[in-house]
Amino acid sequence: MSKRQLAMVMDLNKCIGCQTCTVACKTQWTNRNGREYMYWNNVETYPGTGYPKNWMELGGGFDAAGDLQPGVIPNLEADYGVPWDYNYESLMGGQADSNTFHPHISPTWGPNWDEDEGAGAFPQDNYFFYLPRICNHCTNPGCLSACPRDAIFKREEDGVVLVDLDRCQGYRYCIAGCPYKKIYFNPKISKSEKCILCFPRIEQGLPPACAQQCVGRIRFVGFLDDEESQVHKLVHKYKVALGLRSDYGTQPNVYYIPPTESPAKFDAEGKIIEGSTRLPVGELEKLFGPEVHDAIKTLKTEMKKRKETGVSELMDLLIAYQHSDMFRLDNNYYQQVAKENKRNPLAPVDTRYIAGKFTKAGGHH
Amino acid sequence: MAVQAALEKCEQYEPWTMEKMYKVGGFLLINEKAAKSSPLYSDRPFNSNEDHLYKMERLETLSGRQTFYVDHELYIKMGAATNTGMEGIRPQSKDYPYVFMTPHARWSIHSNYKTSRTLLRLQRGVPAAQVNRVVAEAKGIKDGDTIRIYNALGEFYAMAKLSSSAPADGLVLEHGWEPYMYLKNKGHNEVVPTALNLLEMADGWGHLKFGGLWDGNQYAYDGAVNYEKAKDVQY
């Protein structure tokens, strides 16, 4: 376990599946040099096969005895989808195949292949919701455990899980070991790569690209041990933010507010069935564990309280009026860490979100 | 040619050139002069209607305000003096039992950004239509199959997405695809009658005389289609 842990909370009630986070991450980190197929951040429709295809069934993680479980390394064509390209060139040049714009291969799979498909029957009880996923920067990472080369490490200062590319030799056991399949093999450099929680941004006072760009303002970022941080309040104080598939035993540090607000079902005549909800709670329990019932209860209670009294700290938190209400970063802390490790302390590029517990008021000049 | 001309004539597109657009994958970034109804800031999101809310500029409507009531006699005759939901005017036919819906796309403003490789990779990469899972399976269509969508007017091809969210009597295809992005260069408008909305003819023509944002209005949901698994072609 690291000394401190950065965490992210995603409010699934607010995710609209716009993929802005995906594109923010893609254009920042993964649109080049063998990473084209990787989505360090993806948003999948649940229920669905997800990305990579059926990732929940590909093994990895730990059993109750704490033993790493074998897993499967997904295939580019079948499970991730080959990132197709287009004939822009011939379209521009007026060449023979320029009469249509088409991908260079027949698309058979991609990162958002089953978008909006969901489950149930229209219009009685069809439902789906969006599940944005990044690396969980686990406290007990499956990828780290699986690596026979000590090429994966968890940063002491903030618990970010990183690949040391100098050590990595492309064995891919990490991919089998990660139950979320959020570490990827870069075939061009024959090394594994993964979400870095935008640590170069965080150190300088900027939230991760996926979180800052999120139009639904669903993502909260901060340190779990900072009692004033949004993530601490959501995870530990109100206990409404839960890890995804915690049963994999890796202790994920990305937490989700379960989707509590789903419309009622319709009966055969198209009339609303009062008190019903389309989203089966069993599905939520599968994803977020039995704690989901208490989380839903708390959310509903606080929502009611807010409606009746106008006051609820939890609802205010979740509304996220300002970007600065969502991120509690700590540039001063990182400067301290840098000094201790004889590295060059970095000046903040943005001071709006620097409010963490090691940052003195007005101290970030 | 048209893009070339636009690049040359529109100061909002400066300093982009055709070559640069092509290199980045077929798009350009508009500059600060490109916004309407609000300034376009370089460092924060665009929020529309700042000009109207803060500078009290009038809207480009007959009244200068948002208009929810038009008392022109044609509007009254058509029962449309105020916003009113109506049945679609598509033919009720057993041969073409599915209503063809083309909602706004998730990321594109009409065809703008439609050729972005980054965004296309986040869907199916080709025009895809959501069809009701149960109906499609009964027709022997699997997810990812190419389907032929047709009616008496014409036909086009799309990839089938078997969905729980699509109505049994409908077919949902995001709009904004250009004909050249479809198989055989046949766009989705091949099957849409595009009947002119009679309200357009009030007071002559032009939605009460060609206001600033005039855009010839048609009827919504006037396309009735059928679909089947495509025989010889595949995306």
Add this chain to the structure above:
Amino acid sequence: MKKLLTTILSLGVAASAALASEHAINAVKVSEKLDAVKADSAVWSKAKFETVILYPQTAIYMNDKKANALPENVNPKAKKVQVGALYDGNNIALLVKWADGTKDVQSNASTTSYSDGFAVQFAGISKVPQVLPYIGMGSEGRPVVVHLQKAMETVYEPNGNKDVAHQINRQQTGLFGKELAEFDAKVAALGNHDYEKVFVGEGYRSLTEIKDGSVKSNAAMTYAANGWTGTLSRPLKDAYVNLNGTVPVSIAVWDGSKMGRNGIKNLSPWIAINLEGQKPNAAMHAELTTDSKGDPVKGKEAAAANGCNGCHQIETSDPVSFLSPSLKYVGGYSSVAYLRESILKPSAVVVPGYNRNAHANTPWYNIEKGKRVSTMTDYGFLDKETVDNIVAYLKSLKAEVE
């Protein structure tokens, strides 16, 4: 059980029959310069080739479900390779030939393609040269240098040259026209190289690539007639090794069709390369070539009596244990000296890491005063004969030769 034992013993006998050649190769001194030697260089006609057997190294259970399920990996076979060695005044050269029915070149557009490859391990400079490093990438105070060549499509790795600028997407460079073409050319020049690497290590997990150019390496692989020829030449002396007289080396090959990589490979034990015309290192030669004098049948009984399989998987019927390395095929790649040391001083070589993370409840060592102390019982109380017998038994545990 008796039948199985007989099989194992007969395998042991078969292997020891080939011992003389399996454990020693004579390197011929040549006048030709070897620093740029290739597989088709005429100088190889002077080399004396010997057969070396490479055994599957399966000490720990890896977590790739598909690879583990391959029949070739469930029952791995040992592999015969031909090895010849030459040396000039400054360089040593090895040529390794092995049969491989499939040419597996790792694709740079696939996540599930694996390469054929080979590696040569040299013992590094150490205070006690006759005590060899642990075969699995050395051990503390006993370093190894490993030259690795993989069959791979070109590798793009500008960061390997500490070049961050060329990791930027060409679309985001702000370059255009001629300048952009120059950028592309620079990326291609930086990033399309052969997968040849040199590592230094003091134990499994510690292997670190030498990237500062302080080791010269000239390795290549060519495929023809259902087999690979791998060649390597390197200086006899540099900052990491000082090769003279009797040179211990170990050879490994990987098979991409078996999803080969770390944990799925064939490895020779330490073998001696005698530099002809130089004074052999007698102690080293003895360490490399002496076989156990014990009785494997009695050794098997002693192993059972001392409860070895309580923690180690020895027979296939024993459960896979996360507490300790599997000894199923340990005789193939381990030296007598190493096996004896491991029984008498279990903490002499303790592989770090793996269990602390992957099987936290079955740690195979504890850290005491900053040192790894094996959780294995110290068998120093056993008499010499029993130890010899157990070593002889362990040496007999080898995979069948392909």
